[in-house]
Amino acid sequence: xxxxRAKGFSHYFGATQTLNKISIEINEGxxxxxxxxxxxxxxTFLRALNRLNDLxxxxxxxxxxxxxxxxxxxxxxxxxxxxxxxxxxxxxxxPLPRSIYENIAFGARLAGVRNKQQLxxxxxxxxVKTALxxxxxxxxxxxxxxxxxxxxQRLCLARxxxxxxxxxxxxxxxxxxxxxxxxxxxxxxxxxxKDYTIVLVTNNTKQAARVTDxxxxxxxxxxxxxxxxxxxxxxxxxxxxxxxxxxxxx
Amino acid sequence: xxxxxxxxxxxxxAVLWAFTLFTVFILVFIILYVLKKGLxxxxxxxxxxxxxxxxxxxxxxxxxxxxxxxxxxxxxxxxPFGIGTAIFLTEYxxxxxxxxxxxxxxxxxxxxxxxxxxxxxxxxxxxxxxFGWSILSGGLTLAFMILPxxxxxxxxxxxxxxxxxxxxxxxxxxxxxxxxxxxxLPSALPGIATGVILSVGRSIGETAAVIFTAGSALRxxxxxxxxxxxxxxxxxxxxxxxxxxPNAYGTAAxxxxxxxxxxxxxxxxMNRFIKRxx
Numbered sequence: 217x218x219x220x221r222a223k224g225f226s227h228y229f230g231a232t233q234t235l236n237k238i239s240i241e242i243n244e245g246x247x248x249x250x251x252x253x254x255x256x257x258x259x260t261f262l263r264a265l266n267r268l269n270d271l272x273x274x275x276x277x278x279x280x281x282x283x284x285x286x287x288x289x290x291x292x293x294x295x296x297x298x299x300x301x302x303x304x305x306x307x308x309x310x311p312l313p314r315s316i317y318e319n320i321a322f323g324a325r326l327a328g329v330r331n332k333q334q335l336x337x338x339x340x341x342x343x344v345k346t347a348l349x350x351x352x353x354x355x356x357x358x359x360x361x362x363x364x365x366x367x368x369q370r371l372c373l374a375r376x377x378x379x380x381x382x383x384x385x386x387x388x389x390x391x392x393x394x395x396x397x398x399x400x401x402x403x404x405x406x407x408x409x410k411d412y413t414i415v416l417v418t419n420n421t422k423q424a425a426r427v428t429d430x431x432x433x434x435x436x437x438x439x440x441x442x443x444x445x446x447x448x449x450x451x452x453x454x455x456x457x458x459x460x461x462x463x464x465x466x
Numbered sequence: 467x468x469x470x471x472x473x474x475x476x477x478x479x480a481v482l483w484a485f486t487l488f489t490v491f492i493l494v495f496i497i498l499y500v501l502k503k504g505l506x507x508x509x510x511x512x513x514x515x516x517x518x519x520x521x522x523x524x525x526x527x528x529x530x531x532x533x534x535x536x537x538x539x540x541x542x543x544x545x546p547f548g549i550g551t552a553i554f555l556t557e558y559x560x561x562x563x564x565x566x567x568x569x570x571x572x573x574x575x576x577x578x579x580x581x582x583x584x585x586x587x588x589x590x591x592x593x594x595x596x597f598g599w600s601i602l603s604g605g606l607t608l609a610f611m612i613l614p615x616x617x618x619x620x621x622x623x624x625x626x627x628x629x630x631x632x633x634x635x636x637x638x639x640x641x642x643x644x645x646x647x648x649x650x651l652p653s654a655l656p657g658i659a660t661g662v663i664l665s666v667g668r669s670i671g672e673t674a675a676v677i678f679t680a681g682s683a684l685r686x687x688x689x690x691x692x693x694x695x696x697x698x699x700x701x702x703x704x705x706x707x708x709x710x711x712p713n714a715y716g717t718a719a720x721x722x723x724x725x726x727x728x729x730x731x732x733x734x735x736m737n738r739f740i741k742r743x744x
Contacts, residue, residue, distance in 0.1 A: 300639035
């Protein structure tokens with residue numbers, strides 16, 4: 217079932233068009249990979265889904281973008297609720313300068329949860345799901361900024377899970393990580409697929425091939441093609457996709 | 467011609483060292499000189515007795531209270547207004563004509579000599595609004611004077627908080643207000659506190675603006691409408707009118723010790739805060 221539906225969706229920063237009439241559907245419980253060279257609009261599309269582009273002055277959209285059947289750019293949309301539903305992990309891990317515990321509990325506290333037991337459970341549950349619990353359970357009060365890069369990124373993932381979202385959006389989550397940390401993140405994603413719909417923007421085509429169910433290829437703001445990852449990587453239907461995944465450019 | 471790199475390094479090091487040494491020397495000299503002249507008259511009765519005979523005898527209890535009252539009043543008024551303005555300028559408006567005008571205005575305000583603030587406070591608060599020479603008039607005038615410093619340092623502190631922190635907060639469903647109060651302000655607090663501490667120092671040391679607005683009464687102030695002199699004004703009058711140089715130096719010593727103590731305490735607290743939040 218399609219839980220995200222874009223129809224002729226365009227996006228502009230001021231006079232610059234960054235997305236051109238994107239039409240795509242994302243199905244419930246799948247991992248959709250978005251690949252493409254720098255400046256192809258893949259991050260912009262991801263940030264359009266949780267309306268994070270709104271933070272940039274001059275950001276403007278055209279066309280339709282639906283999440284769970286509702287036009288998210290309609291005036292009556294609650295942006296706060298939308299963003300809680302689509303948790304986002306950024307390219308560089310951004311732990312907030314506070315303890316590990318408080319980082320995970322942050323989203324719940326924003327929503328007004330004060331119950332200590334409830335927060336404790338949420339923190340443990342989220343850390344277990346990202347395989348971080350065993351590593352940090354004895355130092356939850358320690359600053360999150362002292363964790364290693366890979367641990368920080370898994371913390372950011374755990375922080376998102378604590379929001380109890382329906383979607384996880386990842387914006388090149390392993391671009392600054394070593395191979396072992398990358399592997400751990402990918403392993404977590406495979407586990408999480410059971411419960412969440414995941415959109416993974418990556419400029420590592422091999423990563424897309426390893427973890428995604430379907431892949432979309434973006435180029436200069438346009439969706440070139442989208443399809444089953446296996447089929448796309450063996451027999452892409454567009455020659456530009458072929459050039460990109462075989463490493464001829466990008 | 468190019469110097470031998472080793473020689474260049476040696477000369478640069480020597481010259482920069484000399485400059486630094488000179489600066490530190492002047493600072494230490496002033497502090498030691500004032501303390502040497504002032505410490506001999508310091509004792510518990512100097513701190514706890516009111517001035518007698520125009521300040522020739524007795525202590526400086528009422529000027530200490532006057533200083534405390536004026537400074538706290540100025541800080542209590544200027545801090546919320548200043549931080550509020552800084553938050554508005556950095557978080558709630560896009561950079562544009564309006565912010566440039568406001569910023570330009572506040573910078574001009576920062577460049578105005580304090581005696582002009584004194585005159586302004588005298589005309590507005592003392593005469594027009596009828597507060598008379600009082601702690602209220604003086605505190606309000608000082609608040610205006612330190613406002614630009616608090617706005618400026620506040621703005622810089624807020625701006626130095628990484629944009630990514632805000633993105634994280636927004637992306638997790640934080641509202642603007644939650645983002646500002648829970649993420650941006652805690653991270654900017656050390657910088658904001660620096661501005662407030664600088665302002666405390668300026669208020670304590672200010673003489674010209676205060677003499678016009680708070681007057682120079684020697685009695686212990688009893689309300690916001692009492693006239694009161696601060697330590698700086700007391701020092702100025704004692705020295706200017708040749709009433710008592712030893713007591714003037716005693717006052718100066720107390721002033722310097724107070725400012726040093728405030729700085730040390732503030733930096734200690736700030737370090738503890740930074741440790742907790744990073």
